Amino acid sequence: MKKKYLLTPGPTPLPPEVLLSQAQPIIHHRTPDFQEIFKEVCEGLKVIFQTANDCFVLTSSGTGAMEAAVVNLASKGDTVLTVQGGKFGERWAEIAKAYGINAEVIDVEWGQAVDPKEIEKKLKANPKIKAVFTTLCETSTGVTTDIQAIGKIAKGAQAALVVDAISGLGAIDMKTDAWGVDICVSGSQKGLMLPPGLAFMSVSKKAWGIIDGNKAAAYYFNLKAAKKALDKFDTAFTPAITLVIALKEALKIMRKDGLENIFTRHKRLAVATRTAMKALGLELLSVDAASDAVTAVRVPEGIDGEKLVKTMRDQYGVTIAGGQAQLKGKIFRIAHMGFIEELDIIAGICCLEKVLTQMGYKFELGAGVRAAEEVFLQGE
């Protein structure tokens, strides 16, 4: 027997009600039964997105909705602005490039957040920029961007503001309408406590103005077709029915909890995790923009970061994430997103302490767990 504990920033663990809802006999998607479910989830997503605009459900990974945002807003030869301070921020420019769209790129050091003034400068220098593509929580570095500040800048520009909130939505605050976000993109397997396979996106009136004037190189990800279907509470193509049913269950749980309580819980888990890491003498990757959805920690000198993650997983059943691309082996990431509670974080820290000890790292055993306990006690 090997009991497993999942602390990765997507997929995140699923509540049992959500898991079991997938095992119900399948129903056809063009029936009143499904239409009712679909209507409920589309309305429920608006609450999570904090928007009055339509929320679309696509059957794809989150990247599919990112592509939908890019190709519906811009065409070959157009220019867009992208911000990249990690693997997922880089994806915006990669998608643009695949379609012959010019991407002006703001490079940010991995572990740092973009300075909104950089965006302001670029937008002023080139008023023809069709859209600005940013990331709420950069999963690869555990950094949160100040979307509210960027929103104030974008409001005065022609460009639409697009936010990749794949990691983050339903975990940390994302006021789509209040912050002036035109397209907010998300995925199912993070804060929404679902398996991967669904992507979501909200689209503002300003975004539609640009989309309507653009000849999108898109079929499966064509938002005009999606809108035509959504107006009848339908999807343009066969949706992932079981995942939509699971979404209904997850939204029910989130509605009961309330967004504020959800954000407070994530904050508490994040503070406990960060405090614990410091108590173990470990250094966080991000000092002043650390995300409350996932914590990125530098691997201490002399320790093999990949072996650390592998041992925790293969030996003790605790799956955390390693570093990606240029951070491979240099950081590890503990997620506190979705269906995760205090004792799950304690379990993760405890296992980390065990393996770090075995690998020869020197610290006071139990110091991380105790530091987290103290944070949790203060929250009572």
Place this chain on the structure above:
Amino acid sequence: MKKKYLLTPGPTPLPPEVLLSQAQPIIHHRTPDFQEIFKEVCEGLKVIFQTANDCFVLTSSGTGAMEAAVVNLASKGDTVLTVQGGKFGERWAEIAKAYGINAEVIDVEWGQAVDPKEIEKKLKANPKIKAVFTTLCETSTGVTTDIQAIGKIAKGAQAALVVDAISGLGAIDMKTDAWGVDICVSGSQKGLMLPPGLAFMSVSKKAWGIIDGNKAAAYYFNLKAAKKALDKFDTAFTPAITLVIALKEALKIMRKDGLENIFTRHKRLAVATRTAMKALGLELLSVDAASDAVTAVRVPEGIDGEKLVKTMRDQYGVTIAGGQAQLKGKIFRIAHMGFIEELDIIAGICCLEKVLTQMGYKFELGAGVRAAEEVFLQGE
């Protein structure tokens, strides 16, 4: 209580083992546990596709894989040949159009199959055609195309042969390699007895020759990226993990059954359905190319086809499909695809008899059920 019976051509009913497999705790996709599952399903798909080539798993509806085939084989300004004799055949040209690819279209009367000679003529007239796009089983009309004959023609041409086997694969014979099919596309919610959300495609060496020389307008559906990932038994983007796990279960069942037995079962169910319809005095839409995956039946004069389907579903819990587009209200479709057995077909015919009687259609009550029973008895 209303017990439900699903006889639609996608989604099709799911075996309980497949349903329940989705309810297992989620695992991370970049782990040895998932890699093992993914390896198994990629190998298992080759058996179903009857191919030695790589089989790709995409997280999307079947349309996503259709788009992947089009945009990876051809670019703006290129010419492709498409065959359309129904709603899904039309999709090939629609996708091409969205990307500025010229589609030469062979129009076939709905309910008929294309004459392979038409394709031969077109290919000879224009040797620059990049690919021919056809449909194994046109779900909207219940017609099967002679892919084997088309394959012989395509073998001698530059063009790649692409087959939409979304409805059909795992239900009727589809010899991808032996028939010379370069890209075979399928979906999860038909013969493979899964929920919708996954698309599959095999890609031949000849197809790769064209793909490698093409600058695809694609990111999420870029096959070169998919190939790079597949070589490490990985996916380019987060896959729909629970559906991949369900696929493993479905393939296990199919392996146990054996392809030949599966095809024989579908054939038996189709013959019984067609015989029953004739016994009720009903006319089949397709006379000489009727599919063994789904049967399309003309609604008899004086009967409201939409009301018939609606009453069977809302009053008696039996969901069959109506007609689409130009066939709306004019036909109904009974699927005998996937996890469907003799008694499910009997249930569907019985309910049809009941509602037809209530709607005033004159026939000998029980004649359809008896005709099907006779076919089933002969099979023993």
